[in-house]
Amino acid sequence: MEFGPLGPLQGSTRVPGDKSISHRALMFSALARGRSRIQGLSGGGDVMSTAAAMRAMGATIARAGDGIWEVDGVGTGGLLQPAQALDMGNSGTSTRLLMGLVATHSITATFIGDASLSRRPMNRVIEPLSRTGAEFTASPGGRLPLTVRGICPAAPISHSLKVASAQVKSALLLAGLNTPGVTRVFEPIPTRDHSERMLRHFGVDIQVEERDGGRDIALRGEAELEAREVQVPGDPSSAAFLAAAALIVPGSEVRIEGVSVNPLRAGLFELLQLMGGDIALDNPREVDGEPVADLHVRHSRLRGIQVPAHLVPSMIDEFPIWFVIAAFAEGTSRAGGLGELRVKESDRISAMAAGLAEIGVRAEESPEGLAIEGSGGAAVPGGGTILSQLDHRIAMSFAIAGLHAQRPVRIDDMAPVATSFPAFQSTIEGLAA
Secondary structure (H helix, E strand, C coil): CEECCCCCCEEEECCCECHHHHHHHHHHHHHCECEEEEECCCCCHHHHHHHHHHHHCCCEEEECCCCEEEEECCCCCCCCCCCCCEECCCCHHHHHHHHHHHHCCCCEEEEECCCCHHHCCCHHHHHHHHCCCCEEEEECCCEEEEEEECCCCCCCCEEECCCCCHHHHHHHHHHHHCCCCEEEEEECCCCCCHHHHHHHHCCCCEEEEEECCEEEEEEECCCCCECCEEECCECHHHHHHHHHHHHHCCCCEEEEEEEECCCCCCHHHHHHHHCCCEEEEEEEEEECCEEEEEEEEECCCCECCECCHHHCHHHHHHHHHHHHHHCCCECEEEECCCHHHHHCCCCHHHHHHHHHHHCCCCEEEECCEEEEECCCCCCEEECCEECCCCCHHHHHHHHHHHCCEEECEEECCCHHHHHCCCCHHHHHHHHHC
């Protein structure tokens, strides 16, 4: 599929519900007693994989009217033995968090996924969860297919994260829900805290203390989750693509309503403001414990920048689109400390370096990052074919690049976009109209 200039983008729009929050809303509702109602749930394939897995383990999940999903939970400790392997599609978040849930229930579950997910390492979750007493049988390299034999009662653990990862942290906290005693996790570098916020919303006793620049988290197990109403805000990772388009396409002005601006997720928007981006966070408010705002973005003349190290964890998923934005800035932009990007849906450092070269942008790859020479706001050469490598963020990033390119940019496969932003193309076209 080809993407070329469509003219200025104008108007207001919304993006799908936050994927990270949607996963957790389904899982916690499925563990609660009674009926929870979720508004704004992401309809992407990744979240639907979570819904299917929770159904397979006993929860009743159905779409009601007006965009509401209703979930009848089984209660903590009530997960049932799934009748067949849990197909997680492309979702690493679903897989790692559900491994934590299964680890402390008396069930056995096998996780499978698509070719991209099956390449992703799971040892970072397997190793700490094994200390609960659960058993794991994985494919070579700690990859899928993978079987978890849960244990109940399990042993509570204390763990200090070696890698900044909200997925590992959340997997351990979810394991702690059905474990007697207190499960403790220390993260030297704070990561997105959707699990902590939402567990508190569902009535779980969870305490967070700041220490040595990091965070000590303590969760009291054998928790009884209470059914709740949950409103899922717009996904900042999806909003990032529309914000990028507005920044780089001359004459654009876009408003993206109801977006999560959790400070541990909003690093990209802070960085773009440092680069000279005209981005305002209007109507700030709190929804079910999550900070939310409307993003107002105008075309801007951007300056190249060295990404501050403290912003990296809060924008780790947004680096593919930031690499594209940097290609339109003045001067050279650099980012380091990005080794985590090599074990995402694809090796995002090498995939982005190759794609940028394909559209005529100079980029120098290093083991932990990229240096990108910007065009100063001019259209990039474009042309060429981008290999998306089954990675939705690679595909969408280069589609945005095509909107301000001299020649259309061809993406080999846009199908993976359905995992997170099914209406991506129609949303862009609607703003261009």
